[in-house]
Amino acid sequence: MAERVGIIDIGSNTIRLVIYERLTSWQHFDEIENIKVSARLRSYFDENHFLNNDGIELLIKTLEDFNNLLTHYEVNEFTCVATASIRQAANKNDILKIVEKKTKIAIKLLSExxxxxxxxxxxxxxxxxxxxxxxxxxxxxxxxxxxxxxxxxxxxxxxxxxxxxxxxxxxxxxxxxxxxxxxxxxxxxxxxxxxxxxxxxxxxxxxxxxxxxxxxxxxxxxxxxxxxxxxxxxxxxxxxxxxxxxxxxxxxxxxxxxxxxxxxxxxxxxxxxxxxxxxxxxxxxxxxxxxxxxxxxILYEKWLNHDNHNLPLLDVSIEKFRKHFYIGSQDEHQLTKIATIFYEAVKKIDRLGHSFSKEDYKLLVLGARIYNLGNKVSTETSSNTFTLIANQTILGMSHRDRIKLALVASYKGKGAFQKYIQPYKDWYTKEEQIKISILGAILKVSQSLNISNKNTVVDVHINQEKADNWSLNISCNGYFRPEEYHVEKQKKHLEKLLKISISTSFFIS
Incomplete structure (x- = not known):
């Protein structure tokens, strides 16, 4: 069973109970319940800064209700903290004793x-x-x-x-x-x-x-x-x-x-x-x-595995995202390998007039890690992928960068791209939009070279001797007909954006 923990936060304006769940497969908590009571304990202070009996009774009633919820959700462990609401009360010690006696909840009074x-x-x-x-x-x-x-x-x-x-x-x-x-x-x-x-x-x-x-x-x-x-x-x-x-x-x-x-x-x-x-x-x-x-x-300090916090914030967040949607790591590595080959080839096209940076490559790699995650919830992969990424909090990533990631990881073609980017069009220059499209197209074509999900493709050699024609020599370790069929369908995305033609040759190495 998943571990569940709870935090009760007694504030001057509100009293809140939040319940989190951690699946045993990874060291992250998901919030599953969040209940707020606008108690306004501060308004129950008298002229001598004592929390009056009505305020104490309201606090007790709220905590009793929260206790029932903790039982209902089968919470393994919880902590109850109070801030200025109780800390500034002249009778704070009496409040803590009365509440614990009535509710069996020990309040931890947080220092400043x-x-x-x-x-x-x-x-x-x-x-x-x-x-x-x-x-x-x-x-x-x-x-x-x-x-x-x-x-x-x-x-x-x-x-x-x-x-x-x-x-x-x-x-x-x-x-x-x-x-x-x-x-x-x-x-x-x-x-x-x-x-x-x-x-x-x-x-x-x-x-x-x-x-x-x-x-x-x-x-x-x-x-x-x-x-x-x-x-x-x-x-x-x-x-x-x-x-x-x-x-x-x-x-x-x-x-x-x-x-x-x-x-x-x-x-x-x-x-x-x-x-x-x-x-x-x-x-x-x-x-x-x-x-x-x-x-x-409090959650981070008390219950999370602190070894994980040595990882970059964005990596931890993306990994949690992948775990949540059960995206296999085998796809990620193969897609990243193939996409990197195409990316390096695209960088050599001088006439594009676009300079690609380390940040662009980082975006490509992130896109590969969660590419077409929508197929885990629906057959309509592109729109679901964009919607899921655009509307999920990804810690360590700005709103602007998150939409870029959503556009890259959901790339289906020019029409879908224009539809998805429409509400955010003012966020990006025309050059940025083209670069985002190219990165998305690279992933689209790269995915077609692992469509059977068997890591059939061993290597891709791209001959760029002719500026407007790429010749792809694709070595494989087994049956490659699905990849051969799908790359012929999907190569058009790169051809249109890069203004080139692409021919392919498959062989078993």
């Missing part, structure tokens, strides 16, 4: 360092950056870290979050212009105490529900063609532009904004102020949304 560290850990294991600032804004605190060479150098936990700012500064449902000014002034004063944040000129990676909401709103406002939030990039100026569009709206109008969670309508503007202030103080080069956060950091 642990909360910051787990968020940082999640980012470096899901986004390929060597240097940056992370912001994890919750309901009652905001953790900021600065890392270099993927090592955390500085951290601080600010004792304010989206909900606590709202409760402290806002009298009505949403802030007035003056209240926004007061929040901004307060945040700026806090940031000035930490000079290591200033003028870093690095990307800012934002974690948490408010960060995701900011990205979702921007995607909708800009008609973004992908429904994907992890590693979504924005300019810092976009933060200001979106906020300016939201500020004049009334509370009912904000409730109608697509992409904005109903339970964050009254806290999103204070959250914007935090993101904008930190980005401007740091002279951030980008605002990047991370869907991986504190819970993922």
């Amino acid at each position: 360092y642990e909360e910051a560290f787990y968020g940082f850990k999640a980012v470096i294991h899901s986004i390929p950056l060597q240097q940056g600032l992370t912001i994890d804004i919750g309901g009652g605190s905001t953790e900021v870290t600065y890392f270099e060479n993927r090592n955390m150098v500085h951290f601080h936990s600010f004792p304010f979050g989206a909900l606590s700012l709202k409760l402290q500064f806002v009298k009505q449902d949403i802030p007035s212009y003056q209240e926004i000014e007061n929040i901004r002034h307060f945040i700026d004063e806090q940031l000035q105490k930490f000079p290591w944040i200033s003028n870093k000129q690095v990307p800012v990676i934002a974690i948490g529900g408010s960060a995701r909401n900011v990205g979702q709103i921007h995607q909708l406002f800009s008609d973004y063609p992908l429904d994907e939030m992890h590693q979504y990039e924005m300019e810092v100026e976009d933060l200001t532009a979106i906020k300016e569009r939201l500020l004049p709206l009334s509370y009912p109008e904000l409730q109608k904004i697509d992409g904005l969670s109903k339970d964050r309508v009254d806290t999103i503007l204070p959250a914007f102020e935090v993101f904008e202030a930190i980005c401007k103080t740091a002279s951030a080069t980008k605002y990047i949304v991370s869907r991986r956060g504190l819970r993922d950091g």
Whole structure:
């Protein structure tokens, strides 16, 4: 049976249970359940900063419900953590004792360092950056870290979050212009105490529900063609532009904004102020949304095999992708071998006017690893391959590069290529589109030379003495008629793109 683990995360705004499953065949977890309760424990603090009885009862009821779910899903092991919601409570020790007595769940109270560290850990294991600032804004605190060479150098936990700012500064449902000014002034004063944040000129990676909401709103406002939030990039100026569009709206109008969670309508503007202030103080080069956060950091640190983290992030992600769709490694190696021969031949064609780089070859190899994976779920391989790759989170790969990979790995012909690329056409120059097509065509022809999936082809020698004619001498170790038949059908893709003719000669070596 697959191993299942759970994490209960008690925050100031929400309490969430996430259940993960790990198949014994590889060291990766898949999320199978994610349940959120908008408890807003912060609003149950009294004037002396005690969490009152109603808040404690709500916490107990929520954990009892989660306990039932853990039993239902047959979870092998779980951990329950609390952050600023309980850490900042004057009666925190009493809360921990009462909850454990009533629910049999022991809450681990995370320190400020642990909360910051787990968020940082999640980012470096899901986004390929060597240097940056992370912001994890919750309901009652905001953790900021600065890392270099993927090592955390500085951290601080600010004792304010989206909900606590709202409760402290806002009298009505949403802030007035003056209240926004007061929040901004307060945040700026806090940031000035930490000079290591200033003028870093690095990307800012934002974690948490408010960060995701900011990205979702921007995607909708800009008609973004992908429904994907992890590693979504924005300019810092976009933060200001979106906020300016939201500020004049009334509370009912904000409730109608697509992409904005109903339970964050009254806290999103204070959250914007935090993101904008930190980005401007740091002279951030980008605002990047991370869907991986504190819970993922705990998962990585507590349950994953750390030996796997020596592998490049993208390789680990692609391998998980391959395992999920049961793509055999034998196809990968044979396809890569043949595709590399064609790739090297294409590079020699000077009249194309396209220079191929190491990144192009890397894209070809990645495409070979997951080429036509759609045939595992349907006979219509091309469209399924494109859809699966385009809509799967591939850690370590930007949205732009992921669409390139989807186009290469799903290549079927010019018509399908134009159909798939249409929503993303503005992302790539004409030259890039041609290069992507050529890489896809190389894989298409290469696959035809292993159509029987028996690694029949031993070697391919390409004679390029005539600029407009390739002569392929293909040595085989056995029956080659299927490969001979299919390469004759598929060679047209390269012929059209390269403006050449291709003749083939098969023989048994």
